[in-house]
Amino acid sequence: MDQAFAQRRRRDLIVAACLAGLAALVPLFVKDVYYQNIMVLTLMYAALSQSWNILSGYCGQISLGHALYFGLGAYTTALLYTKFGVLPWFGMVAGGLISALVAMVLGYPCFRLRGHYFVIATIVIAEITLLLFQNWDWAGAALGITIPMKRDSWLTFQFARSKLPYFYFALALACIAWFVTWWLEDSKWGYWWRAVKDNPDAAESLGVVVFNSKMGAAAVSAFLVAVGGGFYAQFVSYIDPESVMGFQFSLLMALPAVLGGIGTLWGPALGAVILIPLTELTRSYIGGSGRGVDLIVYGGLIIAISLARPQGLVSLFARKPKADARPVREAVAS
């Protein structure tokens, strides 16, 4: 049984490596910048959703305020670069660390809340921070920050002529987020998180420090999301509060995981690959008059999923029940 488990872990890793390898080849065949742009966004949202999934999927603390960490990452990176000339690479790490710290400071009071109250707290805190940034003159207030374009360079992580560097960075980010999840899944933290999600009282009685588990999940989740935010700032090279901290980002991080399978290893990536291209394409085909059609698509998909596959799309690939798992009756009688 241990071997079967180890095999499954290894198989996940190999499949992921193959998929990443294949994804890396896609730009060789897809030269259209518009489609490349969609691919960058898809990979970015896969990474973000994977990170969101750590706190909300595995640990069960549903956050609808992760735009806060996305925005903090974007702002830290942009501000450090434009005000102090700090390279975005360090900016992204700094943004990650700041976000992790903020997540823990906020978690201290918020993790005492359970269920809906926690969700509402996350929304409210993100909205308050959005308002603060809209009025913070030094950080550009509502006008935002324009990142001055210089020569294309990996050093400053700026590329005006090609989307490819962004594509590969986003791919790397998605891989890192996936790998962190994979690694944590079979660790003390992974088990603690799932125990906390399923039944905090029972978890506590088995030596799980529930509060610390939530804090750990929040920190890891916020760090990774903020790195994604830093990347996004460089990618679009102009940010304002609404465009990096708006509520839609919180939703866009949650939806792929919900669609693909919340609290699963593959769910967020699968969800992002379906959801993001679909919405981007509907938005462009329907055109200017169709504002909001992408949201209708979201809504429709979520309704369809909750009716047909409440566990998310990954459940389509779920393992068949094992042959040696004896039927209930027999097990009772033995």
Added chain:
Amino acid sequence: MTILLETRNVTQRFAGLVANSNVSISVQRGEIVGLIGPNGAGKSTLFNLIAGAFRPTEGTIVFDGEDVTALPAAERCQRGIGRTFQVVKSFESMTVIENVIVGALVRTTVMRDARRKAHQVLAFCGLDARADVLASDLVPSEKRRLEVARALATEPKLLLLDEVLTGLTPVESQKGVELVRRVRDTGVTVLMVEHVMEIVMPLVDRAIVLDLGKVLLEGKPADVVRDPKVITAYLGDRHAVGA
């Protein structure tokens, strides 16, 4: 024999209701002690106080020579108090083996060791064939055994069993009784709350009777069941006259 657990004058009030009043009990190492009493006697409250689900209003709880009154449940588990819940609290989205691994992780952070330990405990509890089944797919009697397995994986010195034998068929409860005996034989002290006297009395070395939040009586099971005070507590005055 030495004392493993002691409650000293423990009192617990819930908004005016006194659930435990001045309860002092002790449990020796290696014993199986039954905690019995009619509904509302305060058995579950006392259990929760010992396990650390909440802190007593007054009194102290000493475990293994240490005052643990202020320690949260997780730390008491680390000290060696394992428990089950009266209303089964499985991790429903996890498989049986994963449920048990959570418990095993108190003693090790090496996943391979935790997994091996979990398999051992499942075999001990007769659940190994169900290791890869989701906990939500277990039948009630299996869920009870999973609760025990999970607690055993934390390698407790004291195991608190909250009505694990209640509501089972005679065959199942007989197997439960055997399991509890085997647990004790591995050196674990057992304190169990039970409702069903005829199951628990042959099993325990000593019985403590709670009534209306107080210790009514303690002693050998055979003496306890014949005591008029106990019969009164369970059945009312009318029956005690005849006894």
